[in-house]
Amino acid sequence: MSESSEIKHSIERRDVLKALMLAPVAGAMLASTGCAWVSESNKQPTRWTRLPTQYSYARTDVEKQRDAELFAETFFREHELVTIAVLCDIILPSDHENGGALAAGLPDFVEFMAKDREHYKLPLRGGVAWLDNYSLDNFGARFVEADIEQQLAICDAIAYPDVQDEALQPGIAFFSLMRNMTLTGYYTTELGFRDLGYVGNTPNIWDGVPDEVLARHGKTYDAEWLTKCVDQSRRNITAEWDDEMNLIT
Amino acid sequence: MADKEYDIIVVGSGAGGGMATYQLANAGLTVALVEAGGFYDPAADEQRTQLRNPWESPRRGASTRRRPFGDYNACIGGWDLDGEPYTQKGDTEFMWWRGRMLGGRTNHWGRISLRFGPLDFKRRDIDGLGENWPIGYEDVKPYYDKVDKLIGVFGSNEGLYNDPDGFFLPAPKPRLHELYYIDGARKLNVPVYPARKSMLTKRINDQRGVCYYCGQCSRACSIHADFSSSTALIYPALRGGKVDLYTDSMVREVITDASGKATGVSYINKKDKKEYALKGRIVVLAASACSSARILLNSKSAQHENGLGNSSGHVGRYLHDSTGASRAAFLPELMNRDIYNEDGVGGMHVYTPWWLENAALDFPRGYHLEIGGGMGMPSYGFGFAANQYNEYLGKRVGGYGNGLRDDIRRFYGARLSIACRGESVPQFDNYCELDPTVVDEWGIPVLRFNYQWTDYEINQAKHMQDSMEALLEASGGILLGDKPGVERNYGLAKPGEIIHEVGTTRMGLDPKTSVTNEFGQLHDANNVFVVDAGTFVSQADKNPTWTILALSWRASDYIAEQMKQQNI
Numbered sequence: 118m119s120e121s122s123e124i125k126h127s128i129e130r131r132d133v134l135k136a137l138m139l140a141p142v143a144g145a146m147l148a149s150t151g152c153a154w155v156s157e158s159n160k161q162p163t164r165w166t167r168l169p170t171q172y173s174y175a176r177t178d179v180e181k182q183r184d185a186e187l188f189a190e191t192f193f194r195e196h197e198l199v200t201i202a203v204l205c206d207i208i209l210p211s212d213h214e215n216g217g218a219l220a221a222g223l224p225d226f227v228e229f230m231a232k233d234r235e236h237y238k239l240p241l242r243g244g245v246a247w248l249d250n251y252s253l254d255n256f257g258a259r260f261v262e263a264d265i266e267q268q269l270a271i272c273d274a275i276a277y278p279d280v281q282d283e284a285l286q287p288g289i290a291f292f293s294l295m296r297n298m299t300l301t302g303y304y305t306t307e308l309g310f311r312d313l314g315y316v317g318n319t320p321n322i323w324d325g326v327p328d329e330v331l332a333r334h335g336k337t338y339d340a341e342w343l344t345k346c347v348d349q350s351r352r353n354i355t356a357e358w359d360d361e362m363n364l365i366t
Numbered sequence: 367m368a369d370k371e372y373d374i375i376v377v378g379s380g381a382g383g384g385m386a387t388y389q390l391a392n393a394g395l396t397v398a399l400v401e402a403g404g405f406y407d408p409a410a411d412e413q414r415t416q417l418r419n420p421w422e423s424p425r426r427g428a429s430t431r432r433r434p435f436g437d438y439n440a441c442i443g444g445w446d447l448d449g450e451p452y453t454q455k456g457d458t459e460f461m462w463w464r465g466r467m468l469g470g471r472t473n474h475w476g477r478i479s480l481r482f483g484p485l486d487f488k489r490r491d492i493d494g495l496g497e498n499w500p501i502g503y504e505d506v507k508p509y510y511d512k513v514d515k516l517i518g519v520f521g522s523n524e525g526l527y528n529d530p531d532g533f534f535l536p537a538p539k540p541r542l543h544e545l546y547y548i549d550g551a552r553k554l555n556v557p558v559y560p561a562r563k564s565m566l567t568k569r570i571n572d573q574r575g576v577c578y579y580c581g582q583c584s585r586a587c588s589i590h591a592d593f594s595s596s597t598a599l600i601y602p603a604l605r606g607g608k609v610d611l612y613t614d615s616m617v618r619e620v621i622t623d624a625s626g627k628a629t630g631v632s633y634i635n636k637k638d639k640k641e642y643a644l645k646g647r648i649v650v651l652a653a654s655a656c657s658s659a660r661i662l663l664n665s666k667s668a669q670h671e672n673g674l675g676n677s678s679g680h681v682g683r684y685l686h687d688s689t690g691a692s693r694a695a696f697l698p699e700l701m702n703r704d705i706y707n708e709d710g711v712g713g714m715h716v717y718t719p720w721w722l723e724n725a726a727l728d729f730p731r732g733y734h735l736e737i738g739g740g741m742g743m744p745s746y747g748f749g750f751a752a753n754q755y756n757e758y759l760g761k762r763v764g765g766y767g768n769g770l771r772d773d774i775r776r777f778y779g780a781r782l783s784i785a786c787r788g789e790s791v792p793q794f795d796n797y798c799e800l801d802p803t804v805v806d807e808w809g810i811p812v813l814r815f816n817y818q819w820t821d822y823e824i825n826q827a828k829h830m831q832d833s834m835e836a837l838l839e840a841s842g843g844i845l846l847g848d849k850p851g852v853e854r855n856y857g858l859a860k861p862g863e864i865i866h867e868v869g870t871t872r873m874g875l876d877p878k879t880s881v882t883n884e885f886g887q888l889h890d891a892n893n894v895f896v897v898d899a900g901t902f903v904s905q906a907d908k909n910p911t912w913t914i915l916a917l918s919w920r921a922s923d924y925i926a927e928q929m930k931q932q933n934i
């Protein structure tokens with residue numbers, strides 16, 4: 118039995134999941150589709166936004182070639198990728214107006230980063246295997262095939278770095294890595310920008326901290342300092358100085 | 367063009383080479399500018415990384431071996447170049463950053479543009495260590511003045527003796543975290559001033575744009591509002607018609623004749639991998655301090671057995687970098703802050719120059735403080751350890767679910783950091799030399815580094831750590847991480863890591879202990895000049911580039927004058 122048919126087979130036995138399929142969302146651009154995937158159960162993903170596999174952003178030829186090689190490679194086995202999807206979805210759920218990890222295409226992002234940074238490969242692969250071992254030991258099923266309550270119980274055990282239990286440390290390390298990847302992968306998309314309320318990265322005129330913000334923090338610009346600062350109404354007037362180094366325009 | 371004899375051959379197009387090309391071409395001389403990297407212009411969309419969103423990169427801006435400072439950083443090059451290794455002697459851990467592109471490292475530098483002060487040229491007179499420069503502030507001041515006006519630098523005139531005033535553009539207003547720092551510093555009587563950096567907060571001419579505050583100068587500015595050698599000096603020089611630009615051309619050696627004078631350079635064209643020669647009356651080296659030393663050491667001949675300019679054995683000696691250490695704090699008062707666009711110019715708007723007297727301290731030279739923080743654009747790494755500051759709020763770290771979104775918002779931009787940059791004491795025993803066996807892919811012997819910090823730098827780093835702790839706490843910060851102790855050299859950066867390589871061909875009056883005269887002219891060959899930071903006798907607690915630019919202009923004036931008088 119090939120691995121993917123094995124997953125489908127085991128999943129077909131479960132009623133909650135009608136179709137755990139990795140169907141790409143056709144033509145869906147990253148994050149522009151919000152919740153592009155549909156799920157029968159809120160905790161079990163069926164689909165996620167597929168990320169582009171072609172990028173164009175000022176790369177040198179060697180960089181282009183390397184990225185093409187990375188995209189040509191497949192690292193995760195299907196079961197691993199699905200496990201990552203389920204975990205990402207628990208970390209940043211989809212039941213939110215700004216979408217969650219799956220709408221942001223997290224599994225594809227994790228796959229790419231694992232290929233880009235060799236040192237992620239083993240912790241991610243080993244982490245998924247640890248999770249399955251732990252789940253089998255405790256619930257008799259691999260993580261993705263466990264009930265949602267069981268999955269959450271596992272996450273509760275490994276989601277907090279202050280837990281001292283030695284046996285759980287590999288799981289805690291893996292969960293921390295997955296939380297990092299999920300948050301970074303989400304907040305670097307349009308969905309994440311919206312969720313954060315990020316408003317930078319665009320031409321503008323910086324003219325200091327808004328007054329109401331200054332007031333809220335009990336700060337002021339002192340008058341002497343302001344005399345050294347740019348008068349934005351004169352920014353386009355060509356600079357000239359007198360011989361004493363004073364700007365006169 | 368092969369048979370053409372140029373008046374001037376300039377090797378390397380960074381700060382030193384760009385300025386020499388611009389000045390010498392404007393003086394009516396023909397110039398060949400030979401650059402190992404490719405053509406680069408951030409205004410061309412196919413080379414623009416500025417204003418791109420993180421999702422335009424599959425790795426969301428994460429660093430790679432070929433982009434060590436992130437996927438959008440404007441450096442083509444870095445610590446580790448394909449086919450161009452360098453080696454270390456013993457337990458040396460020198461880090462060598464190289465830009466391989468038109469404009470060199472000025473495409474992605476921090477633009478912190480500080481004049482050296484009068485004391486900085488005469489440190490031996492003060493502490494008895496190292497050597498004085500053969501020139502003083504008064505010799506360089508007219509050139510600093512001209513550089514300010516030609517290139518543009520914002521700042522403020524504060525009347526500080528060793529941090530001299532300049533022809534400044536007006537400064538951008540401080541950001542919120544910088545206001546916290548200002549208040550903290552004032553509580554401790556530590557001075558703080560507007561930063562001095564070469565972004566155009568005001569128009570200086572019709573060719574270059576005026577800053578629109580995207581905060582991304584390290585990606586290089588598509589409207590040419592920050593200083594890069596290429597955008598501010600080389601393009602204008604190319605328009606003048608006196609300059610032939612050779613890109614992807616790696617100079618192997620300076621060719622000399624039987625009299626020991628230079629006749630030109632040989633270079634490898636990286637495209638066809640063949641070697642070519644260029645003829646020139648004057649050779650001006652500006653390949654960066656270590657690369658120029660490498661070219662000289664590789665230019666061996668009967669007249670120059672130890673390498674060109676190296677009769678003193680001083681080429682490569684006295685290599686030194688700035689010292690560096692940093693620390694960060696969580697600023698609870700900035701939790702749940704209002705979000706607005708505070709990108710500003712790339713990097714800090716305020717800084718603290720060296721404010722103490724070394725006589726009262728257990729180390730000889732000073733350092734300045736660079737302030738960091740703010741609501742940066744999310745890119746790879748954002749959200750790592752998302753709620754680690756919960757620790758200080760009595761809440762649990764870790765977890766999962768939509769609550770993480772609140773954590774991210776709560777702690778966004780609630781950080782203040784300080785980086786110190788200081789002056790080290792140049793040592794004869796810190797040097798680069800040719801590796802006896804290793805060559806690069808072009809067959810050219812590579813550099814091997816020998817470098818150890820001394821107690822001067824280590825004690826200074828200890829002091830940096832104390833200062834940073836006091837300032838961060840006075841600003842309302844809760845210190846993050848552990849304070850590095852003696853076992854980690856107090857957090858002192860590795861040599862080379864601060865990327866201010868200087869000193870390898872130092873200037874001086876005595877040909878036995880220096881490589882060039884005060885104009886960067888080799889003692890051993892009067893038609894070969896060095897105009898990068900190789901000529902620095904000492905580095906000051908300032909970043910080097912404004913001084914490279916001023917000295918390159920000064921050397922160029924001298925070259926043009928000497929040629930007119932037919933002395934060279």
Ligand SMILES: Cc1cc2nc3c(=O)[nH]c(=O)nc-3n(C[C@H](O)[C@H](O)[C@H](O)COP(=O)(O)OP(=O)(O)OC[C@H]3O[C@@H](n4cnc5c(N)ncnc54)[C@H](O)[C@@H]3O)c2cc1C
Nearest residue numbers: 378380381382402470471476477478617653898909910911
């Ligand atoms: C991230 C970063 C931040 C920095 N921040 C600051 C700052 O805020 N303030 C400051 O003052 N300085 C800063 N610096 C340092 C500053 O960039 C350098 O001091 C300055 O660029 C040095 O100019 P240069 O002309 O000596 O050499 P470079 O700018 O390094 O240029 C040398 C050029 O020579 C070429 N070259 C090398 N070898 C050969 C060869 N054999 N043949 C042909 N060409 C060759 C290289 O490809 C390169 O283009 C920073 C540097 C970096 C990397």
Ligand code: SF4
Nearest residue numbers: 577578580581583587
């Ligand atoms: S901050 Fe200003 S100078 Fe820097 S890249 Fe943006 S627009 Fe250009």
